Amino acid sequence: MAGTPGIIGKGIRIKGELSGTGDLVIEGTVEGRVQLDNHLIIESSGAVSAQIDVERLTVLGRAAGDIEARTKVELKASARVEGDIRAPSVVLEDGAAFRGTIHMEVGIPEELL
């Protein structure tokens, strides 16, 4: 059961660790670490400089750091991202700016290798 969605508004800045099970929309600034069991959306005004560990990520703003998603990472046309992206599916829309490494891995457990 997904938790309540959260919104980090435009005028807000968080420095530290953010974790939870609900969907989250970031319109402000977050520095540190974000761990979500659901969908994280970084809006066009959002800037996240952090280690991101989520179920799914959609970026319309800025992101820098190590990004890991269990299902999909999507960089929209307005996205500006720098870092390492690790996810089974990574989509870059025309116009998205990215610099870093992309690993499209399906998480195969050690035992099966």
Place this chain on the structure above:
Amino acid sequence: MSTTTVIGASIIVDGEISGEGRLVVQGTVRGRVQVKTAVQVERTGAVDAEVDTDQALISGTVKGRVSARTRVELTPDGRMSGDLKAPRILIADGAQFRGNVDMDERG
């Protein structure tokens, strides 16, 4: 421009939250909160932090120091342990509070 930030019930923030607008806490916040306009701790909210704002409305659990430039209101569901500093303080019947109260006279 005023924005509302909602820390959902399942969200935990460990660190500093600062900025402008209204902060509504339904989840957990530990550390420091410095938000210009208002901080609203809802029934499911739990704040263990130093809070600095204009107006605070507490219906959840707060531990720490709350400093408000205008007023602090504890509703019947509010539970607070710590220091309150504000020119106007309202504690509703049913609210629980333990700590120091400083109503300094500031225009």
